[in-house]
Amino acid sequence: MKKLAPWLIEQSEALLNELLKFTGPADAVTRRFFRSQPKLGHAERGIIAEAVFAVLRRKLECAHLAESGSSRPNRRLALLGLMQTVGRQSLLPSVSAAEVEWLERVSKIDPASLPARIRMNLPDWLATALSQQISGKNLSVDEGESLAAALNHPAPLDLRVNSLKANRADVLALLAEAGIEAQPTPFAPLGVRVTGKPALNRLSAFEQGHFEVQDEGSQLLCYLVAPKRGEMVVDFCAGAGGKTLALGAQMRSSGRLYAFDVADRRLAKLKPRLAKSGLSNVHPVRIDSEHDAKIKRLAGKIDRVLIDAPCSGLGTLRRNPDLKWRQTPASVAELAVKQASILASAARLVKPGGRLVYATCSLLAAENEAVVEAFMAAHPEFQLVPAHKVLAEQQIDLDTGDYLSLWPHQHMTDGFFAAVLERCV
Numbered sequence: 466m467k468k469l470a471p472w473l474i475e476q477s478e479a480l481l482n483e484l485l486k487f488t489g490p491a492d493a494v495t496r497r498f499f500r501s502q503p504k505l506g507h508a509e510r511g512i513i514a515e516a517v518f519a520v521l522r523r524k525l526e527c528a529h530l531a532e533s534g535s536s537r538p539n540r541r542l543a544l545l546g547l548m549q550t551v552g553r554q555s556l557l558p559s560v561s562a563a564e565v566e567w568l569e570r571v572s573k574i575d576p577a578s579l580p581a582r583i584r585m586n587l588p589d590w591l592a593t594a595l596s597q598q599i600s601g602k603n604l605s606v607d608e609g610e611s612l613a614a615a616l617n618h619p620a621p622l623d624l625r626v627n628s629l630k631a632n633r634a635d636v637l638a639l640l641a642e643a644g645i646e647a648q649p650t651p652f653a654p655l656g657v658r659v660t661g662k663p664a665l666n667r668l669s670a671f672e673q674g675h676f677e678v679q680d681e682g683s684q685l686l687c688y689l690v691a692p693k694r695g696e697m698v699v700d701f702c703a704g705a706g707g708k709t710l711a712l713g714a715q716m717r718s719s720g721r722l723y724a725f726d727v728a729d730r731r732l733a734k735l736k737p738r739l740a741k742s743g744l745s746n747v748h749p750v751r752i753d754s755e756h757d758a759k760i761k762r763l764a765g766k767i768d769r770v771l772i773d774a775p776c777s778g779l780g781t782l783r784r785n786p787d788l789k790w791r792q793t794p795a796s797v798a799e800l801a802v803k804q805a806s807i808l809a810s811a812a813r814l815v816k817p818g819g820r821l822v823y824a825t826c827s828l829l830a831a832e833n834e835a836v837v838e839a840f841m842a843a844h845p846e847f848q849l850v851p852a853h854k855v856l857a858e859q860q861i862d863l864d865t866g867d868y869l870s871l872w873p874h875q876h877m878t879d880g881f882f883a884a885v886l887e888r889c890v
């Protein structure tokens with residue numbers, strides 16, 4: 466047990482002061498804060514970031530506990546975050562006698578005794594939407610509690626082996642050699658789940674593109690696309706290209722893979738990743754919107770289209786806990802309109818017999834089933850292909866029904882939704 470340096474409490478409080486304004490994504494605010502504090506070392510940044518993210522995950526619970534105590538409110542929150550992450554014994558020698566007494570008192574409170582609303586740490590509108598979905602599927606209330614609990618845990622670190630350069634056994638062996646504990650992911654054939662958060666970017670296998678960091682759920686979406694060698698494929702919302710790289714490797718770097726996105730700055734991040742991936746079939750293209758004229762030129766020519774739609778990100782709360790406090794019913798409704806527009810436009814690319822995969826990292830039916838069902842009602846030329854069949858064809862034994870619905874508490878992945886649609890004529 467090592468005593469925590471008192472200034473780390475002050476820095477955690479200072480960062481919380483910024484984060485709790487919710488003016489932007491928490492990871493960006495945190496990066497900016499650390500840039501303004503160049504003297505902070507890697508380990509110290511880790512301590513601060515973990516503590517403040519613990520507060521964001523359990524904001525309602527922390528705010529409830531912080532109603533007692535007498536220091537500054539955000540200092541109390543920082544202390545609660547640090548108590549969870551570095552432990553009480555490291556923290557207590559660094560705080561005042563009154564704070565020791567308060568921390569001892571609140572740590573005796575059994576979380577199970579708190580009202581469900583506070584225990585779940587979800588805003589009311591989101592808790593209601595999720596519990597309606599859960600009861601619509603005839604699942605128990607406990608299911609909602611387990612989901613909320615899983616969303617409040619940090620995500621594990623998953624890797625995807627780049628099959629152009631390595632195989633999973635090689636990567637597992639080299640991680641073991643480097644003293645890093647890891648195991649194969651349960652579903653994705655090229656996935657590796659690492660224990661803890663070791664710094665992987667200094668490993669030469671990472672620098673040489675033998676693996677990429679990618680959640681197992683994201684990897685599974687790419688198996689739904691299942692592009693083949695020599696095909697014409699579009700990754701419509703490619704962003705920094707996490708899924709583009711996986712699709713390109715599935716195509717064995719043959720055919721043509723267009724990586725579309727409206728954000729230049731995201732596509733720019735794809736370029737260095739492409740360079741080390743060994744892929745030569747990827748064409749990044751910035752589009753103005755889903756109505757860009759470049760899309761018309763490729764209409765009816767594409768074998769496979771992936772739409773990894775912009776969404777609320779509520780399936781990624783393990784990594785981005787701030788999203789539950791930043792999204793609102795109005796922002797979700799606005800996103801659903803955008804998603805419908807992108808889906809309708811991207812669908813024009815698909816050739817007869819070709820497929821499109823509509824995917825989000827949201828848990829909400831409004832961004833998922835509702836968008837797909839409205840699209841299918843307006844486009845009878847598209848038919849739903851059961852997701853479990855597509856996965857089974859690739860020896861992946863995962864059946865969540867006609868749609869792929871991944872849930873953190875059931876599958877240990879981020880929350881994802883995907884539908885496979887085939888153009889019949």
Ligand SMILES: C[S@@+](CC[C@H](N)C(=O)[O-])C[C@H]1O[C@@H](n2cnc3c(N)ncnc32)[C@H](O)[C@@H]1O
Pocket residue numbers: 683701702703704705706707708709725726727728731752754755773774775776807
């Ligand atoms: C969920 S992210 C994509 C993540 C990416 N596929 C990956 O695996 O890393 C959604 C992306 O959609 C892009 N986007 C937003 N509006 C768009 C539009 N109208 N057409 C194409 N892309 C769009 C955003 O810039 C963002 O990069």
